[in-house]
Amino acid sequence: MPENPNQPRDDDAVLGGDSQPPTYAVVLGGLEGVKRRFASTVESQRILALNDAFNYGESGLDFVIQALQDESTGVKRAAYSLLLTKTETKAYTALEKFNHYQFFECLRTLKEHSNFISSVAIAPTGKIIVSGSGDMTIRVWYVERNWCLRTLFGHRSYVTSVAITPDCKTIVSGSCDHTIKVWERVTGDCLHTLQGHSGSVDSVAITPDGKTIVSGSSDNTIKVWDISTGESLATFSGHSDRVDSLAIAPDGKTIVSGSYDKTIKVWDILTGESLATFSGHSDRVDSLAIAQERTLETDLGAVKSVAIAPDGKTIVSASYDNTIKVWDIMTGECLRTLKGHSNFVLCVAIAPDGKTIVSSSSDKTIKVWDILTGECKGTFSGHSITVISVAITPDGRTIVSGGGDNTMKVWGMR
Structure with missing residues (x-):
């Protein structure tokens, strides 16, 4: 059966247990884990999550493209820089439409x-x-x-x-x-x-x-x-x-x-x-x-x-x-x-x-x-x-x- 990119992999980390507040007890694996970390209020953590998104194929690429519309200038800038490293047509099309002069x-x-x-x-x-x-x-x-x-x-x-x-x-x-x-x-x-x-x-x-x-x-x-x-x-x-x-x-x-x-x-x-x-x-x-x-x-x-x-x-x-x-x-x-x-x-x-x-x-x-x-x-x-x-x-x-x-x-x- 094909691997589901949205599910945790065997080597993905798990955050939980008594050392962290219960509200943060989430699985940091798969694209769902990336999305949870991206929901953080800390910009640096959100950018780190974007970096990991490319590990999850086309779905991850789509997620980074969506981040070009984020309210945070820093997140948008990070998404733009990440997409510059990609060769997929979808990435090129997104960059072409994006106003990087901002x-x-x-x-x-x-x-x-x-x-x-x-x-x-x-x-x-x-x-x-x-x-x-x-x-x-x-x-x-x-x-x-x-x-x-x-x-x-x-x-x-x-x-x-x-x-x-x-x-x-x-x-x-x-x-x-x-x-x-x-x-x-x-x-x-x-x-x-x-x-x-x-x-x-x-x-x-x-x-x-x-x-x-x-x-x-x-x-x-x-x-x-x-x-x-x-x-x-x-x-x-x-x-x-x-x-x-x-x-x-x-x-x-x-x-x-x-x-x-x-x-x-x-x-x-x-x-x-x-x-x-x-x-x-x-x-x-x-x-x-x-x-x-x-x-x-x-x-x-x-x-x-x-x-x-x-x-x-x-x-x-x-x-x-x-x-x-x-x-x-x-x-x-x-x-x-x-x-x-x-x-x-x-x-x-x-x-x-x-x-x-x-x-x-x-x-x-x-x-x-x-x-x-x-x-x-x-x-x-x-x-x-x-x-x-x-x-x-x-x-x-x-x-x-x-x-x-x-x-x-x-x-x-x-």
């Missing part, structure tokens, strides 16, 4: 920069962070360490944007000094200095094959460069104001740009043809007081950041109008507008699962959103002033932010 906290604060951090990028391996700063330097860090691996010197003004190639060997930076620099990551050597823009280089991006750089500038243009030679391949014109952000589709054929002219444009990288223009960000903000505080030079509808989902079908944009918009790249339809930040939204990133948006804002917070529903799944506070840039690791388990307080913060679960 457990995120600041794991470390990196303080080597002496001025604001304008841009952060995470290598595809998820192990290396690159940061650009108003102190005119680029720094390279390990995600899991508190110290800087190396500092790259060479720009003569603020570094505005950084990117790293898919093979993690090369860093690209843009600067207010009108140049783009190409660096060897390991040695820190500057391989090329690219000149051609007549204004600040506000954004840089690298194609998925690692062979091409795309840059956007305050001269209102987009340029395409050969990363190995530094040769300028093409210039795209069409925006009527500075191009502050760029993203490249996973197929490497499409560029998306965001501009202070309040539009997002989609381009064919080979022909330079403008395929579509999306409009929707505006000068309207929910708070009149905030609007009155801002200078006349500030264009409230400016698009500050754009990102493309891994499937290449969805664009996300962030604006000075305090909102994030989600767009269908084929139709140009605005699928939803995400509201929750109380000030400028300066940067957006999309998690590799294509389901999660991370945003940073002048309201000093980082927010995590469900891209399909627009639900805010978490808000992180810790920077003392504006959060300028944000990025997320490929596994979605770590977020990195750069602030106007000269610090970079790493967020995740302990």
Whole structure:
């Protein structure tokens, strides 16, 4: 006869006798024993019971999955961590639906920069962070360490944007000094200095094959460069104001740009043809007081950041109008507008699962959103002033932010 997993086994312990109060005289065996211990009012005992649940097959797995809905944050965290060790489809499905961002906290604060951090990028391996700063330097860090691996010197003004190639060997930076620099990551050597823009280089991006750089500038243009030679391949014109952000589709054929002219444009990288223009960000903000505080030079509808989902079908944009918009790249339809930040939204990133948006804002917070529903799944506070840039690791388990307080913060679960 098959063994019943809910019944005590021969080697299970029994708690009872005169040494314990009669109310605790229960059999600590089988899944029923696990459930009795889980009913304890002591959180540590409940977590220990969860650890034992996996000894009882699929029923035990189901029990741990149910614990994801527990009222105790500690129990939910323990259940989540335990399920990460399992390979069953049921466990994977439960984790996929679960909001693990509720457990995120600041794991470390990196303080080597002496001025604001304008841009952060995470290598595809998820192990290396690159940061650009108003102190005119680029720094390279390990995600899991508190110290800087190396500092790259060479720009003569603020570094505005950084990117790293898919093979993690090369860093690209843009600067207010009108140049783009190409660096060897390991040695820190500057391989090329690219000149051609007549204004600040506000954004840089690298194609998925690692062979091409795309840059956007305050001269209102987009340029395409050969990363190995530094040769300028093409210039795209069409925006009527500075191009502050760029993203490249996973197929490497499409560029998306965001501009202070309040539009997002989609381009064919080979022909330079403008395929579509999306409009929707505006000068309207929910708070009149905030609007009155801002200078006349500030264009409230400016698009500050754009990102493309891994499937290449969805664009996300962030604006000075305090909102994030989600767009269908084929139709140009605005699928939803995400509201929750109380000030400028300066940067957006999309998690590799294509389901999660991370945003940073002048309201000093980082927010995590469900891209399909627009639900805010978490808000992180810790920077003392504006959060300028944000990025997320490929596994979605770590977020990195750069602030106007000269610090970079790493967020995740302990």
